[in-house]
Structure formats: structure tokens, C-alpha cells
Amino acid sequence: MIKKQRIENAIEIINYAIKNQITVTKASLKSGYADTYVKNVKAIVYDEYNNGILGDELFNMFNEAYERYNNSNLHNIQQYQENNKEKPNDIPTSNNEKTKFNVNGNTAEFEWVGGLNYPKDHIRTLDQLLKMCDVDLNIWNVKDYTINKWDVTSWKNKNPETIQNFQVKARLEKRLAIIESIDAAEYFKKMIIDYKPPVYKQTLRQYPIGVENNLFEVSIFDLHLGKLAWSGETGENFDTKIARTRFLDSIETLIQRASGFPYSRILFPIGNDFFNSDNLENTTTKGTPQDEDLRWQKTYMVGTKLIVDAINLLKQTGVPIDVIVIPGNHDFTRSFYLGSFVEAWFNEDDMVNINNGASPRKYYNFGKLLLGFTHGSEEKESSLPLLMATDIESKPMWSETFYHEWHVAHIHRKRNVTYNIIDQKERSLNEDLGVTIRYLSSLTGTEEWHHKKGFVGCTKAADAFIWNDKTGLIAHLNSNLMIK
Numbered sequence: 001m002i003k004k005q006r007i008e009n010a011i012e013i014i015n016y017a018i019k020n021q022i023t024v025t026k027a028s029l030k031s032g033y034a035d036t037y038v039k040n041v042k043a044i045v046y047d048e049y050n051n052g053i054l055g056d057e058l059f060n061m062f063n064e065a066y067e068r069y070n071n072s073n074l075h076n077i078q079q080y081q082e083n084n085k086e087k088p089n090d091i092p093t094s095n096n097e098k099t100k101f102n103v104n105g106n107t108a109e110f111e112w113v114g115g116l117n118y119p120k121d122h123i124r125t126l127d128q129l130l131k132m133c134d135v136d137l138n139i140w141n142v143k144d145y146t147i148n149k150w151d152v153t154s155w156k157n158k159n160p161e162t163i164q165n166f167q168v169k170a171r172l173e174k175r176l177a178i179i180e181s182i183d184a185a186e187y188f189k190k191m192i193i194d195y196k197p198p199v200y201k202q203t204l205r206q207y208p209i210g211v212e213n214n215l216f217e218v219s220i221f222d223l224h225l226g227k228l229a230w231s232g233e234t235g236e237n238f239d240t241k242i243a244r245t246r247f248l249d250s251i252e253t254l255i256q257r258a259s260g261f262p263y264s265r266i267l268f269p270i271g272n273d274f275f276n277s278d279n280l281e282n283t284t285t286k287g288t289p290q291d292e293d294l295r296w297q298k299t300y301m302v303g304t305k306l307i308v309d310a311i312n313l314l315k316q317t318g319v320p321i322d323v324i325v326i327p328g329n330h331d332f333t334r335s336f337y338l339g340s341f342v343e344a345w346f347n348e349d350d351m352v353n354i355n356n357g358a359s360p361r362k363y364y365n366f367g368k369l370l371l372g373f374t375h376g377s378e379e380k381e382s383s384l385p386l387l388m389a390t391d392i393e394s395k396p397m398w399s400e401t402f403y404h405e406w407h408v409a410h411i412h413r414k415r416n417v418t419y420n421i422i423d424q425k426e427r428s429l430n431e432d433l434g435v436t437i438r439y440l441s442s443l444t445g446t447e448e449w450h451h452k453k454g455f456v457g458c459t460k461a462a463d464a465f466i467w468n469d470k471t472g473l474i475a476h477l478n479s480n481l482m483i484k
């Protein structure tokens with residue numbers, strides 16, 4: 001049976017073709033697929049539907065998109081081109097002149113070869129080749145190219161005739177960052193029109209101003225949105241829908257459990273491997289392949305909306321929210337894009353403040369409390385206390401604060417260590433002086449790699465804290481997943 005993902009890919013290509021007024025053949029190539037991708041999917045969809053294999057929902061989803069394409073004039077153009085072309089990847093020009101192209105995912109090769117009887121205005125330059133092949137330079141970047149010329153002498157009527165032959169060949173690669181920014185901009189505009197904020201289901205307790213000056217910190221680290229895990233292989237299922245449900249349910253649970261405390265601000269760190277991969281190849285920032293359940297565009301769209309939904313849930317408490325962005329080792333660049341999206345979305349909202357600075361470490365000061373945030377994949381644990389005391393951003397706040405604590409992700413489980421800032425020796429969590437380093441929990445599922453390595457059994461949870469501006473930590477709240 002055809003996979004739902006193939007049908008969704010074909011629909012994306014069809015919509016792209018209609019929007020840009022091009023054939024689905026050309027849209028397939030521009031999207032990084034074979035030129036017959038939609039045609040092949042169409043044949044399978046109709047065949048499986050007629051034989052009772054494919055359900056009404058998936059069939060109607062594809063058929064409606066294809067009917068929109070049929071109703072446009074683009075379908076007739078494609079039929080004419082298919083009926084009059086010589087070979088699948090060839091563009092006929094004159095007698096012995098031929099242009100070939102091959103698109104494979106994020107790379108492409110374009111080649112022109114001219115032989116006998118080619119016209120005087122034949123292709124001689126890279127620019128002419130790109131124009132002939134209708135290459136969109138907003139999407140493609142020229143990686144390298146070759147221009148060759150050779151002479152062939154032939155004898156006609158016993159008279160020698162020398163003919164010049166030319167070859168122009170180029171290798172291209174997709175401009176990934178530009179593609180991401182284009183898609184993000186289009187999605188942002190659409191989301192403004194369609195967006196409806198979620199509604200918190202419980203009745204919130206109201207406290208008179210001035211009872212206590214507390215901070216409510218909600219730290220949900222290492223969600224790995226987009227990760228795919230199958231229970232038959234790892235013991236549990238995990239995908240984007242499950243991740244979204246866990247995230248928002250934990251937000252609501254933590255809000256409810258914090259309702260017994262008055263607080264004047266909310267701190268909401270985001271990032272920290274919020275996304276499972278960093279690019280359209282579905283790899284981490286450093287290139288490690290990941291098992292993903294959605295195309296990279298959809299994962300980004302789901303993720304941005306999820307964070308907007310979460311902030312709007314927190315806003316219903318009626319207090320200001322400070323959002324800080326912490327990049328992870330899986331999503332270092334995509335975390336920045338996420339922060340930029342959220343910054344733009346809440347640009348005119350006085351209740352939401354965003355810190356999307358370039359530094360991978362962020363600091364937050366609340367009265368006598370100084371909190372540090374980092375993903376934990378780069379710095380040595382033993383260097384974090386001294387970094388808090390000496391970093392340019394945190395140094396001015398160090399001497400003005402008494403409680404010093406790092407909140408770190410990456411290992412997907414709780415772990416607490418306290419260092420004495422003077423001798424850098426590890427102490428217990430109950431040490432009164434020094435810098436505490438807390439490794440926080442994760443809600444993510446266990447995928448094939450972690451299961452194979454035996455990294456299983458950790459409690460899946462989200463953490464929250466109530467901090468007082470004078471006395472420090474009041475409460476550590478948890479939202480643990482129910483064990484079924």
C-alpha cells in the first residue's frame with residue numbers, strides 16, 4: 001500500500017505547480033524529485049482505490065489536489081510537452097545539439113553539448129546554460145562548472161572542414177537556508193490569518209499583588225520534535241503528534257500545580273533540542289542522520305505553532321513571560337529560526353519578551369537568583385561555575401546575587417551536582433554555597449539508537465520551579481508521563 005507521506009509529497013508538488021504556474025513535471029524537479037513523481041503516485045493511488053486498498057480520506061485528499069491541477073491550463077501544457085519530447089531528460093534544440101539535466105534531491109547536473117549543424121547562437125557560457133534550463137537561482141547555487149571546446153576535421157568532397165564543438169556543464173546544490181526562510185515567511189503569513197490560540201481548561205487562582213515576588217520557571221527540554229520511534233523496535237511509539245500532545249499537556253499540568261503559589265513573572269526557556277534535526281536532509285547540526293516522521297517544512301511549521309500555543313497558554317495566567325532561546329546540538333540553527341519566528345509573532349505583545357541572542361548560553365536574573373542555561377553538549381560540566389562568574393553577560397549579576405544555578409539538558413534525565421566556586425570541588429545538592437548544576441528531564445520518546453545503546457528507563461517528565469526573589473527555590477514541580 002502506498003505510504004501517506006508519498007501522497008502528501010505529491011500534493012505539495014501539485015500545489016507548488018499551481019502557485020508558480022508551471023507543470024507538475026517541472027515542479028517535481030524544482031522540489032528535488034524525479035519528473036515523473038506525481039504521475040507515478042497518481043497511477044498507484046487510483047489503482048489501489050479502485051481495488052479497495054486505499055481509503056476514501058487519502059484518495060479524496062490527492063484527487064481534490066489533482067482536479068485543481070486538471071482545471072488549470074497547466075495540465076494541457078504538460079500533455080503537449082510529453083507528446084512532443086524525444087527522451088525523458090532531454091530538451092531538443094537543433095540537429096545535434098542537446099541539453100541534458102538530472103536533479104537528485106539537493107544536487108543537480110546540467111549539460112549542453114553542441115555538434116554538427118548547431119546554430120551560431122548556441123550555448124557557450126554558464127549563464128546561457130542556466131537560462132536554457134530555466135534554473136531558479138533563488139533555490140540553486142552553482143557548485144562548479146566546466147566549459148570545453150574541441151575541433152573535429154571532416155572531409156566533404158575532398159575538402160577539409162574543421163568544426164568547433166562545445167560543452168558546458170554545471171553542478172548545482174540547493175540553497176538550504178534560503179529555502180527555509182522563504183517557507184517560514186509564507187507560513188507566518190498564513191498562520192496570522194488562521195491562528196486561534198488554545199484555551200486553558202482549568203480555573204486559575206488569583207492572588208493579590210504584593211503577596212510574594214515569585215518567578216514561575218517552565219523548562220521543558222529535549223522534546224526532539226519530528227523524531228520517529230516504533231514500539232515494535234523500541235518499546236514505545238513516538239512521532240510529532242505524540243510530542244505535541246505531551247508538550248501541551250505538561251504545560252497545563254505545570255500551570256495547575258503552580259496554582260498554589262503566587263508569582264509575578266514566568267520564565268520559559270525554549271530550544272534545547274526542541275527539534276530533532278536541523279535541515280532538510282534530516283540530520284543534526286553536525287550531520288548525524290535522524291529518523292523523522294514528517295518532511296522538514298511540516299516539522300518546522302508544527303514546531304513554531306506549538307511554541308506559540310504554549311506561550312498563549314502561559315499568557316492566560318495574566319503575568320508577563322520571558323522567553324529565552326537555547327540552541328541544542330540537534331537543532332542549533334533551527335532554534336534560532338524558531339526564536340526569530342516567535343519574536344516576530346509576539347512583536348507587539350507587551351506580555352512577552354524574547355531573548356534570541358547569538359550566544360549559546362543564556363543568563364536570567366531574578367532578585368538574588370542567577371540562573372544559567374546551556375544545552376550541555378559543548379562545555380565541560382566543571383567549567384560551568386566559573387563561566388557563570390566570568391561570562392561578559394553574567395559577570396555584572398554574579399556579585400549581586402546569592403543563589404546560582406545552571407539548568408542543563410542533553411542527557412534526558414535528572415542529575416544534580418553542586419560545585420564550590422572556590423576550590424571547584426563537587427559537593428552534594430544540599431550545599432549552601434556554590435553553584436548547582438541541574439540536568440533536567442525530557443519528554444521525548446526512545447528511538448532506535450538510544451534503545452540499541454541501552455539508554456532506557458529514564459522517567460519522561462517536564463520540570464518547573466517556583467523561585468522567590470529573596471529566598472531562592474520554593475518548589476520543584478514535575479509533570480511525569482503516566483506509566484501505562
